[in-house]
Amino acid sequence: MxxxxxxxxxxxxxxxxxxxxxxxxxxxxxxxxxxxxxxxxxxxxxxxxxxxxxxxxxxxxxxxxxxxxxxxxxxxxxxxxTTHAHFICEHCHQITCMNVDLGNVEGDVKSIVLKGTCKECRT
Missing domain, CATH: 1.10.10.10 (Winged helix-like DNA-binding domain superfamily/Winged helix DNA-binding domain)
Structure with a gap:
């Protein structure tokens, strides 16, 4: 361990x-x-x-x-x-962690999920 x-x-x-x-x-x-x-x-x-x-x-x-x-x-x-965002590719469904500064967000943020097309699927 x-x-x-x-x-x-x-x-x-x-x-x-x-x-x-x-x-x-x-x-x-x-x-x-x-x-x-x-x-x-x-x-x-x-x-x-x-x-x-x-x-x-x-x-x-x-x-x-x-x-x-x-x-x-x-x-x-x-x-x-630290609280961070996740990016989900709508084509291959890979999930990646994103380094986004969420220090100015008010409230108790549990998750932020962004969706789109990853670099690999765009090409």
Whole structure:
């Protein structure tokens, strides 16, 4: 288990389990939002869907994980960091994180999703 994941468990005073560690490690390594199926493929252990979503709900409650729903009606998850926007290509459906300064936005912004055509699909 990486030091970053150990620190997350300690900072949020959350009990360590292999399932929780596996989910967080996958999200740490990918650096982009992933849905349940994508995370499940990369996990080093098996777990049922109910266990996955129960742990994700706990992570979200504690502010460790951020989620948003995309056009494919699937939830996407990523480790919480600064609030940022996501870009979804309407052709290939790739999701990328965008470095957009949201410091002047009033209120409690949960997610910003921009849609369009990515560079690869434009050519």
């Amino acid at each position: 990486s030091e970053q994941i150990k620190t997350l468990f300690q900072e949020h005073d959350i009990k360590f389990t292999a399932a929780r560690s596996s989910i967080l490690e996958v999200l740490k390594e990918t650096h982009h939002p992933m849905n349940y199926e994508q995370i499940k493929e990369k996990m080093n252990i098996t777990m049922d869907k109910a266990t996955f979503y129960r742990n994700i709900a706990k992570f979200e409650e504690l502010g460790m994980v951020h989620k948003f729903e995309a056009d494919d009606r699937k939830w996407y998850f990523e480790l919480s960091s």
